[in-house]
Amino acid sequence: MTDQTETDVQGVLERVRALAPEIAARAGETEAARRLPAGLLDELREAGCFRVLLPPTHGGLGASLASALDVYDAVAQADASTAWCVAIGAGAWLDLTGLPRATFDELFDRPGRIIAGTLSPGGTATETTGGYRIDGRWAFASGCVYADWIYGVTRAADNPAELRTVLFSPDQVDIEDTWHAAGMRGTASHHFRADGVVVVADRTFPTFGARPAVDVPISRIPLPSLYALGFAAVALGAARGALDDVLALATDKVPLFDSRTLAANRHFQHQLAQADAALRAARCLVWDCAAELWATAEASAAFPDGLVARSRGAAAWATATAAETATVAFRLAGGSAVYTDSPVQRRLRDVQVIAQHFLLKPDTLTNVGAAMAGQPLDVPFL
Numbered sequence: 001m002t003d004q005t006e007t008d009v010q011g012v013l014e015r016v017r018a019l020a021p022e023i024a025a026r027a028g029e030t031e032a033a034r035r036l037p038a039g040l041l042d043e044l045r046e047a048g049c050f051r052v053l054l055p056p057t058h059g060g061l062g063a064s065l066a067s068a069l070d071v072y073d074a075v076a077q078a079d080a081s082t083a084w085c086v087a088i089g090a091g092a093w094l095d096l097t098g099l100p101r102a103t104f105d106e107l108f109d110r111p112g113r114i115i116a117g118t119l120s121p122g123g124t125a126t127e128t129t130g131g132y133r134i135d136g137r138w139a140f141a142s143g144c145v146y147a148d149w150i151y152g153v154t155r156a157a158d159n160p161a162e163l164r165t166v167l168f169s170p171d172q173v174d175i176e177d178t179w180h181a182a183g184m185r186g187t188a189s190h191h192f193r194a195d196g197v198v199v200v201a202d203r204t205f206p207t208f209g210a211r212p213a214v215d216v217p218i219s220r221i222p223l224p225s226l227y228a229l230g231f232a233a234v235a236l237g238a239a240r241g242a243l244d245d246v247l248a249l250a251t252d253k254v255p256l257f258d259s260r261t262l263a264a265n266r267h268f269q270h271q272l273a274q275a276d277a278a279l280r281a282a283r284c285l286v287w288d289c290a291a292e293l294w295a296t297a298e299a300s301a302a303f304p305d306g307l308v309a310r311s312r313g314a315a316a317w318a319t320a321t322a323a324e325t326a327t328v329a330f331r332l333a334g335g336s337a338v339y340t341d342s343p344v345q346r347r348l349r350d351v352q353v354i355a356q357h358f359l360l361k362p363d364t365l366t367n368v369g370a371a372m373a374g375q376p377l378d379v380p381f382l
Helices: 003-025 027-033 038-047 065-076 080-096 101-106 223-250 266-298 305-338 343-354 364-372
Strands: 115-117 123-128 131-141 149-156 159-168 174-176 190-200 204-206
Touching: 003 027, 003 038, 003 065, 027 080, 027 343, 038 080, 065 080, 065 223, 065 266, 080 115, 080 149, 080 159, 080 223, 080 343, 115 131, 123 159, 131 149, 131 159, 149 190, 159 190, 223 266, 223 305, 223 343, 266 305, 305 343, 305 364
Parallel strands: 115 149, 123 149
Antiparallel strands: 123 131, 131 190, 149 159, 159 204, 174 190
16 A cells, blocks of 8 residues: 555545544434435545545555555444445445456446445346346345445356346336344345346356456455455444443443442443453454455465454454443443433444344354364355
């Protein structure tokens, strides 16, 4: 990463920190709307959040993975849903590098383009004149309501084992209002569907094995590890925000039947210190893995299985730690946290939902351990 890139990324981080009070103040609005408010979306776009990982050839900053995590973490300390939308919007283009170069270039005809989609196969592709007829339904397409492009993975109608990624313009799909969730409510992670939509061949590619349209360090990192670390950064930022909320509350809150503030309570102090230490340790581990992955990618070296496994394990463990921290914060806040307008309870719900993600589920560590021990995996990839 060049000195200029570092300067540009720091500029994004400074703008994000300046926006943080507004992001936090509008978190309830974001949750109620189940999407980012238009004005806030524009401010995040102007701040450069969605261009952080893009290469300079396509209007981006070409930031390192760890630098991108800094941005996600800073946004998440204000609101996890907003940070999730930033992380998805900043990184989803990586799922489309298998497109022909001309089509890939078309995606970024102006700065700040937002891409949404999902890698879970949800439709079928039938060959037709000039392309494919697509029928299907896909879930968890975070940010799809304001995306400039939307993608999904299909199975070939005559060979379900053959996967093909398909790029849609928003007018080619119907977004279903399905995102009524326990947490992360502001991410607009709705279903979308396509019924008999014909997509030209140049807007499709084999999901695995296609020649990449761009070759830059970030696009060389195995996507499961890259995404898992990004999601962990969002969880850690949200948990840090929960601790900050409790600290602000503890200064003035006097628990029932106590003569001292919560901040003066020795049990509170002990649990606070434990939670803070666990959170800082988890953050260090995630950022360390990000730095090691980035160094390997910059060197165009092969990724050792152990590094990939440890990175996935670090993300899963860090997210679980974040969930535990948010739970501690909720309990420390007492009755004040049970109300729906409490940011502490919202952060608790948000982190718990992040921990449900496929890439972060608890048995990830089982597969990581199997990989480290040279044993067969229960999943096809880490």
